Amino acid sequence: MIKTLVVDDESLVRAGLRFILESAPDLEVVAEVEDGEKAIAAVGRTRPDVVLMDIRMPGTDGLAATEAICRLAEPPAVIVVTTFDSDEYVFTALEAGACGFLLKDTSPHDLIRAVRLAYAGDSMLSPRVTRRLIHRFTSDRPTRRRRDALAQLEALTAREREVLIEVGLGCSNSEIAAKLHMSEATVKSHVSHLFDKLAVTNRVQVAITAYRAGLID
Structure with missing residues (x-):
């Protein structure tokens, strides 16, 4: 069973997420809490595999909670759940270690799939939303960020650069394998090298580097 923690200050949203998640035979909601402080405590208490994290909450918000959770020795995967247009802190949460994000109008099927992929370390990133979000927050960053990103790319092989671009486009490991004509195990190895x-x-964060370096428009 994939253990999940639901964090949102609206009880109706929490109930809806629980209903959807527990409709899947391999997902279990181990706790649901209404703010970031309780989320941090719940992670220590219940040891979830995946956390669905709202951003805007009273008290400790989702950004602070994500930063704290991702600093743990063995952190769960954190998926930001957002209305997108109103959440200015989403990008910061992703940089802090959140593995991806979902819109609050995500279909039940995609929500379940996203949790499974996050658990497997292969997060689902919507190409449309990923490009829009990352472009929005990187286009006005100082040129130093681009120089730093380009310097990081110097350590990559040509094949790793190809994988980097596909990750930046929101492709899963299986999609990358098909596009680049390699095995999924080889893709996973390249992605691991990119992390290192x-x-x-x-x-x-890999996608952010690709955008900052100008490899993706």
Whole structure:
């Protein structure tokens, strides 16, 4: 069973997420809480595999909670759940270590799939939303960020650069394998090398590097 923690300040949203998640035979909601402080405590108490984290909550918000949870020795995967247009802190949460994000109008099927992929370390990133979000927050960043990103790419092989671009486009490991004509195991190995060489912890941060370096428009 994949253990999940639901964090949202609206009880109706929490109930809806629980109903959807527990409709899947392999998902279990071990707790649901209404703010970031309780989320941090619940992670220590219930040891979830995946956390669905709202951003805007009273008290300790989802950003602070994500940062604290991702600093743990063995953190769960954190998926930001957002209305997108109103959440200015989403990008910061992703940089802090959240493995991806979902819109609050995500279909039940995609929600369940996202949790399964996060558990497997292969987060689902919507290409449309990923490009829009990352472009929005990187286009106005100082040119130093681009220089730093380009310097990081110097350590990559040509094949790793190809995988980097596909990750930045929101492709899963299986999709990358099909596009680049390699096995899924080889893709996973390349992604692992990207994590090490770029000093990042998840696919979103890999995508951010690709955008900052100008490899993706």
